[in-house]
Amino acid sequence: MKDYCFGIDIGGTTVKCGLFRTNGDLVDKWEIPTRTEDAGKNILPDIAAAVKAKMSEKNLTADDVEGVGVGVPGPVRHGKVPVAVNLHWGETDIVGILGGLTGLRVCAGNDANVAALGEMWKGGAEGCSDVIVVTLGTGVGGGIIVDGKLVEGAHGAGGEIGHGHATDELAEPCNCGNTGCLEQVASATGIVRVAKDELTKHPEIRTALKDDGGLSAKAVFDAYKTGDDLAEIIVNRFAKYLGAMLGAYACVTDPEIIVIGGGVSKAGEPLIDIVTRYYKEFAFSACKNTPIVLARLGNDAGIYGSAKLVLNA
């Protein structure tokens, strides 16, 4: 094992870059813009230039660098991306192209999966090798780790756990085209959907929540922490959906630990407590005591995980 590796997390507006020691210490991190114009043809050359500039700055040669890991907002199968809408990419052979440009070994994975690997390496699941990470953000994403390795899946859809069927109660479709997905009731926007529904159902309940422009998952959890009765109903409904689905997912891979990340997880321990309560109700007996914890790496999970992807390969 060489001493250094790079972890790159490509987002729709910026590319996060990290230089790591292979023991997991973050040496340096920085960002470059994601140039999506011209079908995103500059993105990989820009990353290659950034990597080479950093190597030069730190006096590193290829002999010092184990490789470059890359997280991509889209499905990845064997180092190739069939399509990444946010980057304006069609089929893109990341490993081939970036490997050619840098002369380094390149590994690539889906960004949500890679972030999960980061949480296993140096985050909320540090020291574990069987993990489910669920990310509650604008959508619900995640990553499944079995025996220390990401489960990529036959179609690059391993860990797409926002799209399990959570409820028959919705009429409107999910972005994925199905109806009743976990994402529709457990993402930040999903929690707002549940909140609006409960506000309509319970005009009689006094609450600080209002269906105006300010209704957000954060507002719901803030109200919940003050003991707001309607927020209690909303958060319990959300947590029941999420707890039941995590229970179902846990009986697939039976993880050592479940990590919750994403913007919604900023609600902190009260979120963990209520989700754990419902998880215990629905999880299989052998899995009931599986700890549910907060993610720890925040926006850096992607660079940690993509670096780890190289070390795992």
Place this chain on the structure above:
Amino acid sequence: MKDYCFGIDIGGTTVKCGLFRTNGDLVDKWEIPTRTEDAGKNILPDIAAAVKAKMSEKNLTADDVEGVGVGVPGPVRHGKVPVAVNLHWGETDIVGILGGLTGLRVCAGNDANVAALGEMWKGGAEGCSDVIVVTLGTGVGGGIIVDGKLVEGAHGAGGEIGHGHATDELAEPCNCGNTGCLEQVASATGIVRVAKDELTKHPEIRTALKDDGGLSAKAVFDAYKTGDDLAEIIVNRFAKYLGAMLGAYACVTDPEIIVIGGGVSKAGEPLIDIVTRYYKEFAFSACKNTPIVLARLGNDAGIYGSAKLVLNA
């Protein structure tokens, strides 16, 4: 790789034994009784004697035999069983004991998981390496295969997919203690439960089905195949539960193929067709075309899979 291996499937009344060539050809199979008396202390010695007798009969020495794989009706973690109720076993170090008795390398796994591995090796999922197998029998069991390997899980509960929460409509608890498990509506007994419920709800529908001693999953599917209106309702309800849960499970590991086995699968292609229809409704877009197929090895899946367990190790 040596030329031969043994696959042993321990059941509550008989132990199925198979001698295989390591290319997967079944050379011989036979059964011995499972002696559960005296806390099941004879079971492993009986198996050791059977293996040694077969080696002697076939003129095989330890140099010819790769090892002995064993499937056990209970959780298995790193070759040890914490408890196996049907065998009257407390904590049992199968690998240590049977390895000592035979002088051969021993691997052990949960029987449902091991049967799944058999279906991957030489059954319905032959040639695949990412598989979900669901077994619809008295209960609902299964096995998860990622990258050609069984997912054992942190508590030996990988593949306990009968215990995902499928419905809020039930009041009575599952054998596992939870309420609304897939097993309660999709096992042979679960289908009877659904059938009784629909018979009560729809006295106005003409049907060949009667809630007498003869009501069974087989009777339901037989009636379904004749176009019986109530059987149509029952089978659709069952298939919706199962299809939705398989869709959720598929977004965890994104398998290449899903295999349905167990007694209920004797209903054949009409079962596959209706479950596939609901699966497609609920599965994530990337996974919608994942084929759902029948298991092929029947009761031999366990001996095939336990043999494969040794070859995988």
